Amino acid sequence: MRGMTLLMVAAWLLVSACGGASTPVEHGGAGHGAVHWAYTGEGAPEHWGELSEEFATCGTGQAQSPIDIVGAAGTDLPALVFHYQPAPLSLINNGHAIEQEFPEGSTLESSGRTYTLKQFHVHGPSEHTLNGQSFPMEMHFVHRAEDGSLAVVGLWIREGAENAALEGFFANMPTAEARTAEPEGLTLDPATILPADRTYARYSGSLTTPPCTEGVAWHMLQQPIEASAEQLARFAALYSGTNRPVQPLHERALELDNTP
């Protein structure tokens, strides 16, 4: 039963990709599968908008992600409040990224709204840049509100000390063939992954993978976390170049929290 559920989740994630929690691309299998988006070749990011009508926003959207976090206007943003709970280690390799799935119980409060943590996944190198600087990896904590709207908390990972909170993740990442990993007895506490400094920049953006749906509330934590060179290399051996290039800001506001 559990295996069956996981398979279904994996199949669903395969079509819903980066913002896995969203529903815009959740439709019947008929007709799907003809389009293969990727990070290189014919399915590369510059072609995403032409691969399918459903992906048109990737090419025409004016509020796309990721972006370069630069020149943010300083302001007092409300603190992000994390109510994160430990969860069983439950990893999926969806063909584009490695994801950790979360059961109900972990939530995020942002600007008076409550979102439920659905999953996190990782990109390498980073998708968002900081004043033009790239990082070896970027984590996306994907949350969904009751009305379906999405909030993502993004976290840069730089090379440094070994990351104990993420060691179970790095040590058990499934290959694309294995698809899933649920090692018995291992848990992961998302609260311990977050940096002490929760200063963030926010803007309204999109999923960074097709269908590039907009209306995603982005929160980029400004203090990178660290992982060892060995941990980063383990991920790079599975995935590299899984970052969409930065997109134009256009008319959007980019706000940086000034609150001490």
Ligand SMILES: [Zn+2]
């Ligand atoms: Zn992502």
